[in-house]
Structure formats: C-alpha cells, structure tokens
Amino acid sequence: MSNPxxxxxxxxxxxxxxxxxxxxxxxxxxNVSEYVRDLIRRDKERVEAERFSRLKAELHAAFSAPEDSYRPLTADDVILRRAAV
Structure with a gap:
C-alpha cells in the first residue's frame, strides 16, 4: 500500500x-476528510464499473461473432493491437 x-x-x-x-x-x-474520502471511493467505484461495463461489452461482441471470423493470435499480435488503441 502506498504512503498516506x-x-x-x-x-x-x-x-x-x-x-x-x-x-x-x-x-x-x-468531518471534511471523511466526506472527501467517501467521494473518492465513490468515484473509484464508478470508474471500475465503467471499465467492467466496457469489458463486458467487448466480451459480448467477441463471443457473438461467428466462429469462422476467429483467427489465431500470438501474444505479440495482441500487444501490437493494444498499442494501436
């Protein structure tokens, strides 16, 4: 855990x-500190929920694609594709 x-x-x-x-x-x-900590926690939860929602959408699209559209990928392919985003 990082320093306070x-x-x-x-x-x-x-x-x-x-x-x-x-x-x-x-x-x-x-006190104000308690309030700010709660706001930060809520914002963190919101960001995590948005990320999870995007992941679910990507997985849904991937698993909905026809099987003949799949192609083998190497780890390097995935890394290059991710770097292009």
Missing part, C-alpha cells in the same frame, strides 16, 4: 456551502 497523502483543497461560495451542509451535526459526515 495529504491534500489541500480550497472551495468557496456554493461549493463551500454544500460541503458545510454535508459535514457536522446536521450532515452525513463528521
């Missing part, structure tokens, strides 16, 4: 008000 990171973020105006509404006695989070 300290972030300094400045928010003002409506963003500051929004954060303040979500932190403290009336908010869902005890």
């Amino acid at each position: 990171m300290t972030l300094n973020v400045r928010v003002s105006g409506p963003l500051s008000d929004f954060v303040a509404d979500n932190v403290g006695a009336d908010g869902a989070y005890e």
Whole structure:
C-alpha cells in the first residue's frame, strides 16, 4: 500500500456551502476528510464499473461473432493491437 497523502483543497461560495451542509451535526459526515474520502471511493467505484461495463461489452461482441471470423493470435499480435488503441 502506498504512503498516506495529504491534500489541500480550497472551495468557496456554493461549493463551500454544500460541503458545510454535508459535514457536522446536521450532515452525513463528521468531518471534511471523511466526506472527501467517501467521494473518492465513490468515484473509484464508478470508474471500475465503467471499465467492467466496457469489458463486458467487448466480451459480448467477441463471443457473438461467428466462429469462422476467429483467427489465431500470438501474444505479440495482441500487444501490437493494444498499442494501436
């Protein structure tokens, strides 16, 4: 696991008000750090879900293709094809 990171973020105006509404006695989070960690976790989950969805779509397309469209590939073919993306 990597070392802890300290972030300094400045928010003002409506963003500051929004954060303040979500932190403290009336908010869902005890402090700003807890809120930011939750936002980062949710964004990480969103990115992972998008990647998984793309993978499922690629696999669906690959397995839906007619068998006669398959051709043998070497590891080098796959690496070259991926590098072109």
